[in-house]
Amino acid sequence: MDFSISKQEEAFRQELRTWLEENLPEGWLQGNRELPEDKADYAVFLRKWQNTLYEGGWGAISWPKEYGGREATLMEEIIFYQEMVRVQAPPLINYIGIHMVGPTLIQSGTDEQKEKFINKIITGEEVWCQGYSEPNAGSDLAAIQTSAEKKGDQWLINGQKVWTSFGHLADKCFLLARTSTHPEKKHRGITAFLLDMNQSGVETKPITQMDGQQEFNEVYLTDAVAYDADIVGELDKGWRVMIALMLHERTGIGAELFTLEKRFDDMVAAIKDYQINGRPVMDDPSVRQKLASFYARFRGSLLNYYRNLTSTLKNGHPGPESSIDKLAVSELTKEMAGFMMSLQGHRGMLWKEDAPIDPVWQDEYLFSFGQTIGGGTSEVQRNTIGERVLGLPKDMGR
């Protein structure tokens, strides 16, 4: 066992840390981390941040050097996320482009596709979204019904996508559509398209979440147009492309985990400061007990992640154990957020500017309900772990 990091890795961390100190948006390090409220300004701000990263050489660190990357090792990628969480850097607007679409095109895109898309991803010029889920295909992704039909040299795409993050800001969409309607198995006959979002056949509609935010979109496709040149991989073999694409996300839920770590520290700090009736809440033995049990679970999740990372480093790709990380982190995040609500007593119902500690805890609580749903529900994660890690029998319909 060896938790130390190499000199090279340490140098990487220092270089990044220094760069961040100099290049984070103004006032950021001092705690002024407001993102623009206006949606257009918000997009401009985040594209600019992506471009700043790119110009500093941090736009897509795991990419090959020829495409502007620095061929970062997996450990360096981990360090990258640790540092981003440490300074609470602005969100990455082009995560999908950088971690999924880019590497996929680099690996198996046509020369034309590489030429056309890759540089604009890393610079932030073109933001990508992901067109996977549909109203009737959530956990059961293979049930998608959005269809692509060839008319002349055009593919006409019709259907509806949902839960598309950044859909309203995106220029391009990595979209799954059905090109063969009666396949033997329903995950066949699906094709992966690189779709232009800026066309009349594409309409996005924001979804208001239970926390009042709008981070996701419905995308309505009405004779949206794509061409043969926009197909990734082979026709009808989009499922395979999607699986390969997921393997490029090699840091798994690292970023969420480091965020959880930070959240836990923030929670402890907030509790240390919090008093009710002049009595420090940290004096309450049941609070200490609960925190201790969260500590064990959060440390356990983090260490699990490192253990899985060790095996990713050995095998070159993540295994189904990543579902263990996802399940642990999402459930724990939700539970911790609920605890922090309870801790604030009746006054914890006060929200926004009236919140007793910091409105972030109320917002986090509401948002946390999405964690165990998005990216595969906890139920789906349990099936994956049961079947692929433990070898239990397959579920109905799978």
Added chain:
Amino acid sequence: MDFSISKQEEAFRQELRTWLEENLPEGWLQGNRELPEDKADYAVFLRKWQNTLYEGGWGAISWPKEYGGREATLMEEIIFYQEMVRVQAPPLINYIGIHMVGPTLIQSGTDEQKEKFINKIITGEEVWCQGYSEPNAGSDLAAIQTSAEKKGDQWLINGQKVWTSFGHLADKCFLLARTSTHPEKKHRGITAFLLDMNQSGVETKPITQMDGQQEFNEVYLTDAVAYDADIVGELDKGWRVMIALMLHERTGIGAELFTLEKRFDDMVAAIKDYQINGRPVMDDPSVRQKLASFYARFRGSLLNYYRNLTSTLKNGHPGPESSIDKLAVSELTKEMAGFMMSLQGHRGMLWKEDAPIDPVWQDEYLFSFGQTIGGGTSEVQRNTIGERVLGLPKDMGR
């Protein structure tokens, strides 16, 4: 709403109470409640107790008067169990006979069967057991494989039963066997037999439980013999007989619930007395919290039972809601027993004569694991509630 009991019911309770005070085994009321260790003596003791009940007019209170019963109302039956639990009366060795076989035969037995069996049930002369579960048919009872084949005027029964309570003491068995091997649905083609246990084709073997006790048996059937006259209801229609038979158990899990109530009171009393390091355990806020939450759940279970009873009184028969009672009581019993273990600290591992409070808590704990399995596992109860109470879709294979 009305929780009061009628004058007649109150008189019933008083009569029973007085009778019990005069007729319980010697020393019983004073707390000397040892049952004979020797198995034969044990059976003799319990048969005698059944006979005492019979002679006092309490042998089978819900039966018609002509068979020695007193046509007790459902409320009187409830009161009967409350009182039995209150004085911690000896167990009823012939529960199966009195609550299931007797009423079934009275309702739909042949005259010959009534003549032959019924009186011996109520007197305790013949003890009955139940031959349902098999090694490969537990939760899935309809999967039984024990077969009955007609040879001449004899039915030859072959197979293995398991989890037969009092099997080693029983004279008779209410047994389900397959008489038709390829039915359309597997719960068809099963016949209910009244089997004589005292024959060479029947061999019982006790099962040692994880608590060291032997309360159940395996029953091996090798050309065990029954006759047409021993069939209850129609050939191949035994499933229906079994369902009707279950409806005769109209007090549901009443007795278990009253036992749980007593157990809870005993637990509180024990905790009030218990000290560690000279500090009363009841002073520990977390213990009080836990007890309070058990209190709510146990009261809730009891009140639920009364609510279901109210509807049984209205409808004349118990509904699928009885699964709610069973699930609640068994899970709570197990959880309470686990809590009582934890409460005793490391010293709680001491057992039998060395137990720190009373060995009953250790025994209860181990025994409690059977509660959520026997009589239908918690998983099966949840399916029943989901499908029959809530109307959710049927499970696989059902």
Added chain:
Amino acid sequence: MDFALNEDQEMFRSYLRKYLDKVGQTKVAREFIKGNTNEFTVVMNGLAELGATAINIPEENEGLGLGAVDLVPVFEEMGRVVLPGIYLETMAFAVPLLEKYGTEEQKAKYLPDIAAGNKQLSLAWLEPVKDYSLDQIECAVKEEGETLVINGVKELVPDADFADAFIVVVRNSNDGLSLILVDRDDELSIRPQKCMDESRHLGEITFDEWAVPKSQLLGSWNQGVNLLEEGILYLNAGLSSLLVGGMEKVVGMATEYANIREQFGQPIGRFQAIKHTIVDMKMDLEMARSLSYYASWTLEEMDAEKQKAAVYSARAFATEAFIRLASENIQIHGGIGFTEEIDCHLFLKRARFYEHYLGSVRDYNELLASALGWNKNETSKNMKAEKVVHGQ
């Protein structure tokens, strides 16, 4: 043995449900959230016309003269639709206290108006940076001639902006607690407070030398603790039924969705992860319902110790259970459950609203323990509460 609502009560429930269905169920709450409180006012008037606001008011004060159990179906139906407002505080706190401790003048002033649906009373208890502990009350009252003068701040007062009067918990000059009826007045300084459950209005009221007539004292001086204790029993019995109503709806939503939503070619209710979760929700619901029925029944039939045990256990259980159920309901609905569009979140936020309202689950468990005589040993009370092994 008859443990069920009677026919009249069930019939009244069906009228209410029909009416609330007609007005769009949670539509009232949704409009309220948007700031359209009109619809809420209309519905409260409609409920008053059905008699909901007269149930437990004595006949001599123009009410129906019924009891706590008769309120159960009303609370349940209101809980089902996440209705805003302070019907609970009015009917299950103000009314029983006014009836038992109010002067004839006070009864005449408030009860007929409540019965007719023209008055709603709220409760001003909590003070900034405090919890509900009564020894923390600082809001003070002093007698000046024929008036009572109040100074202090109350916060998280439900419907501070709507209520026609407030029962205010105050400390009097000889350090006792008393309750004062304060009528709404445009001069009263009220600062709205933003609630995570946006279907609730909360406000901070500042009493600055605020004078009310002496006749507004509810009960006698120093009787506040007793009155609160008694009022809290009624309020929590009613609250338990409100919570049960919410739970019932949530279980219904989950069941319905599990029957119609298909994934992997199956209605999701066929998957045991979903099915058994809903069953456990149903278990909690039925447990809470039995406890809440019984709690209200004891208010009519049993002595104070039995009432406490019944009410506190119902309140504690239902509070936790509703949060659990409302959370699971979101998970069962998946993505759509996370949206503002579907009702799931309304129930979750309401469940959280009541989590610590007038005391936490922990408080009620501790009160239950006392009511059941699980006495702490007084002599050991001052020992260190927490000992740690290894001499640390």
Added chain:
Amino acid sequence: MDFALNEDQEMFRSYLRKYLDKVGQTKVAREFIKGNTNEFTVVMNGLAELGATAINIPEENEGLGLGAVDLVPVFEEMGRVVLPGIYLETMAFAVPLLEKYGTEEQKAKYLPDIAAGNKQLSLAWLEPVKDYSLDQIECAVKEEGETLVINGVKELVPDADFADAFIVVVRNSNDGLSLILVDRDDELSIRPQKCMDESRHLGEITFDEWAVPKSQLLGSWNQGVNLLEEGILYLNAGLSSLLVGGMEKVVGMATEYANIREQFGQPIGRFQAIKHTIVDMKMDLEMARSLSYYASWTLEEMDAEKQKAAVYSARAFATEAFIRLASENIQIHGGIGFTEEIDCHLFLKRARFYEHYLGSVRDYNELLASALGWNKNETSKNMKAEKVVHGQ
């Protein structure tokens, strides 16, 4: 980043597993329960031959000179087969303390024998009607010339009847705590105590003017608290691995049974109630394993505060998780799981055995809180720990 056992450690594990499989896995424990302790002795000798008893003993004392992480696979494999005995107390308490605080004479007397598998040491700490709090220790030692004289009673001493020596926690004349090495002696009064986990022997030892040479003092006078605190770190790191071994086996049993047992025409592992339960067991197992690996690793690499946080959290988590897993395993096995015949109950009873051994989960959580600097505010320590609303 390399967070895994290394090849040598994994290879050693495979030798151990092969050997323990060969001797029938839980057969040793089952024979032990029946009173046939012979088989256990044979297996302990076998393990000693494989080197298991020499791992962390310094080379100069005829050991292998390896560290805490190298013990991990041994503990895990022992946990898998519910092995009886005090290997844990010997290797993960006595050895590190002897190595660090023992005199040369003591090392020479005990370590080579331990390495060769000829000596096992137990721990005599708990006293009747007490818990593990050190301020409760009454067992006394006094110096009389060249001997130490012990008076007092210790109970629940593991393998009181087998151990070759005991580390006894005693109070010395100036009220400090010290540790004394007491060798086994037929004159020593030992009363066996019946353990619910029958694969463990426990005993109550009465020291009545029991004299040992002065050279048997371990460490210096009054150093007991520090030594215990340090020893407890090693012991709990090892214990966590023991528990993980048990958990791993239990998850394996449940998985295997769910794949072969059919009901309703399906392997029961196809039902999500079973499948997801096993997955949650697996989650706990992997969490506990990561925590336990890390705990042992800190003993070799990190400072005391980091060690405490790592060890206490591993211990607390693994203790609770093992009970949970062992319980679920019975439920998944159904009726057969409730019988004595199947191993399920052996794991449950062993899990319960360790629940409070050398401190409860609550104790360790509290110790963890202190180690992480979640300080209680000293000034408020004497306030009433529990306040209740409503002035009660």
